[in-house]
Amino acid sequence: MSTGPVLSAWAPDGVGEVVAGDDLATLLLPLVDLSDGDIVVVTSKVVAKAEGRVRTSTREAELPGETRRVVARRGATMIVRNRLGLTMAAAGIDASNVAPGQVVLLPLDPDGSARRLRATIAERGGVNVGVVVTDTAGRAWREGQTDIAIGAAGVIVAEDFTGRVDEYGNALVVTAPAVADEIAGLAELATGKLGARPFAIVRGRPDLVLAAGEDGPGASALIRAEGSDFFGYGAREAVLRALTGDAADRTPFGAPASAEELAAAIAQATGLVAVPDRQGLAVTGAEPGRRTALDALAFAFGWAVAPPGPDPSVTENDGVAHLRPVTP
Structure with a gap:
């Protein structure tokens, strides 16, 4: 019996609390045996912590500096387009998994963070991997949240099937799976929300990993430009x-x-x-x-x-x- 490609994801234990100045590659590499074509997935929260983005403050106080414009407001909940161009509740500012009275801001440049981590892993581990930085977000018309890619390096973030045909001969006009987001969602199933496992390794899609030294456009390529979204306001x-x-x-x-x-x-x-x-x-x-x-x-x-x-x-x-x- 023939089978298709096997995709696996696992999240190592033993990372511990991440603080400003920590080297993420140093934390990860002793815990895993990476291979060429693997995809390393890391939560934006530990990236932000390592980069010193923790503030003794509140969401309300930090929101103006992280906001490009307000999209919608319902009572205390504010959906904004943040400085990265992402549309998120409270600009992605998080008050979980930090000490009381503190909040974590998103990394300044998640694509840049992914590129640096990829380069360090290649230098120290001798392997060519892709890197995806994730964060949790809600979705229009759907209850619940899932992880999405907000940073990426060395990974094809969206496949393009435009111009191809299905098995019935129908042309695929607008078909571009956001595979970086799919990888983020898969990785979250392995890491969990409360398991203190901020890294996941996804194996089985080496075709999505770019050649060494080629980082690709990053996850910012998945952000729609202002004016091209049908739902620019609530x-x-x-x-x-x-x-x-x-x-x-x-x-x-x-x-x-x-x-x-x-x-x-x-x-x-x-x-x-x-x-x-x-x-x-x-x-x-x-x-x-x-x-x-x-x-x-x-x-x-x-x-x-x-x-x-x-x-x-x-x-x-x-x-x-x-x-x-x-x-x-």
């Missing part, structure tokens, strides 16, 4: 941002929608008819009572009501609102 926050109409909030709404899409939304939300004009759309009958909704819709769809100016189709008091697409 539901309440999206309404508030659109009504406020601050130009600084445009990017997370994405590229401007088509004129046809915006016209359909205007008709659905206000009953007004938007028709093409020289440079965009013209909406007749936008009385003051409807103007707030029209402004918010235009903002959310990447457009704006054009002020009088050099555009010859826009006049001061023609009774028509002229909408133009805006580049974030």
Whole structure:
């Protein structure tokens, strides 16, 4: 009976408490017998501890410095896009497995941390391994959490099957398994949350490990750019941002929608008819009572009501609102 590739993961005991200045390779190498093609998985918390990212503070006090922008807020829970570009609760600041009154911030550069650990293992252990740095995160539309890759070196972080066909001849249009995240989730099954085992070794996918000296793009390649995510704000926050109409909030709404899409939304939300004009759309009958909704819709769809100016189709008091697409 033939079988496919065998994938295994195990987490060594005996690491002990990690403190600032500890050398992670020194802690790991005596505990494992690594082989070329293995993937070393390490939690971001011990990376952060070794790099001196523990603070005597609180999440609330440290959150502003770790936050790029707020995505959503529900009571005391705040989801933010942090300085690494990751969207996480409390910016990934953790108050578990540290002394009371302390918190751990994420590593400054998880991809850089992975590269350094990989290079040290290669130098001292003489083996070519991949390295993945993990952290725990929730997922939209799903209960519970799982570990994801926030740093990587020497590992293919996403496979690309675009252009290939399945066994029925169907073209795979958008199929890119985030294998670094899958490795992180597998490793977490071995390490557990309370076992004091911050390292795991994943063996059986040497095809995902890059050649010695080739680190690859890192886990940052898995982060969507601002504006390309369909869910740049939470539901309440999206309404508030659109009504406020601050130009600084445009990017997370994405590229401007088509004129046809915006016209359909205007008709659905206000009953007004938007028709093409020289440079965009013209909406007749936008009385003051409807103007707030029209402004918010235009903002959310990447457009704006054009002020009088050099555009010859826009006049001061023609009774028509002229909408133009805006580049974030």
